[in-house]
Amino acid sequence: MDTLIAEDLLLLLLDDTKGTVRASSYLASALGGAVLVELALAEAVELEEKTSAWRSAKVRPTGAAPQDAAPHDAAPHDPVLTAGLATITEKDRSPQDLVNRLGKGLKETLTDRLVERGLLERREEKVLGVFPRTRWPAADATHEHDVRRQVRAALVEGAQPDPRTGALVALLAAVDQAHRVVDHEGMSSREVKRRAKDIATGDWAAKAVRDAVAATVAAVTTAVTAATAATAAGY
Template sequence: MTTLIAEDLLLLFLDDDSGATNTVVPIPTVLGGAILIELAVAGAVEVPERTSVWKTAKVRPVPGARVEDPLLVEALATVAEKERTAQDLVGKLGRGTRERLAARLVERGILEHRKDRVLGLFPRTRWPAVDSRHEDEVRRALTDVLVLDAEPDPRTGALVALLAATDRAHKVVDRGNRSAREVRKRAKTISEGAWAAKAVRDALSASTAAITAATTTAAVAGTSGS
C-alpha cells in the first residue's frame, strides 16, 4: 500500500483503540513538515543556501518538478505561490491536514471515523484503527532502523527525522534491549541525513527545526497551563 509519510506519521500518533492523539505535539505543524519533506524526497522542492546570516533560507519549487498525489499537488502549488521559510510553510501546509489524511485512511479501511461528545456537551472526532497491518509494517521498518541498525530508505529516514524532532522515536518501536536514550541517539544520527541527498538534508534540517520550535512552545504552554 502506498501512503504518504504524513499518513504514516498520523497513524503513529493515533491511539489504535481510542482513536485520539494523546500528545502535546502540535500535530498540524508536524504533518505540514512531513508534507514538505515528502516534496523534497520527490525532488520537487529545494532550500537554497543562505547568502547572508541576516536572511532565513527560503523554500522554492524545483523547475519542472511533478508530483501525482492530489495533496502533494496542492502543497507544491502553495510552495510556488511565493518564497516562504520552512517555518511559515509547515504551519500553512499543516492546516486541516490531519482531517484530510484521516479521511483518506478511512476510505482505505485503515481507520474508522467516529464522532461523539465529551460529557454529552463538547463535540469530539476520533479515528480508531480498523486494520493495523500497514501501521505494523511501518513500525517494523522503524524498529529495523532504530533498534537493529538497518540503513534507512529515504521514506523511513524522513519518518525517523520527524519522530526525532518530536521526541517520539523511542515510543513507537519495540526497543528490545535498547534504552530510550540509545534509541533517541540513533534517531538523532539518522535525522542528520547521511542517507539523503543534499536537497533532502537541507529540507529536513529546515523543517525539523521549525517542528522542534513549535513542539517546544507547545510543551511549555502545556506545562504552564497545568
C-alpha cells in the same frame, strides 16, 4: 499500499485502540513538515543557500512536479502534494512558515482519506454527554505494522534506512516520539532517541535533500518547543 509520509506519521502517532493522537498540540506542524519533506525527497522543492546571517533560508520549487522525480510509490498526482507545492510556488517562504501553512487542516484531510481506505474507523461521541469528540481507532493496521517494522529496524536493529524511512524517523525525532512508536526491548528510551537523532542527520539521501529535510525538522522542532511552552504557560 501507497501512502504519504504524512499519513504514515499520523498512523504512528495515533493510538490504535483509543483512536487519539499523541503530540496533538503540535500535530499540524508535524504533518506540514511531512508534506514538505516528501516534496524535498521528490526533488520538487529545494532549500536555497543562505546569503545573509540576517535572512533565513527559503524554500522554493525546482520546477519538477512531485511525480516526475518521486523516489517511492506515493500516488503520482496526490492532491495533498499538489496543494503543498502550489503554496510553496506562491512565494519563497521559510520552512518555519511552511510547516504551519501546510499543516493547517491536514489532520482532517488525512483522517478522512485513511477512513475511506479502510485503515481507520471514525467514531463520533460526546464526552459527559455534551462535548463532541471524534476518535480514529485502527480498522486495518496491516500497513501501519509494516511501517512500524521498518522504523524499528532502523531505530533498534541498526538497519540503514531508505530515504523515506529516514525522513519519517527524523520527523518522529523532531516531535520526540521515536521512542514511543516502536518496541525497543533491550534498548533504553534514551538510546532510541539518540539513534533517531543520528538517523536524522545521517547520510541516507543526497545532500540537497538532506539540507531541506534538516531545515524542515528544525522548523518542526521549533514548533514543538513553542507549543510546549504555551501549554506550560496555560495559554
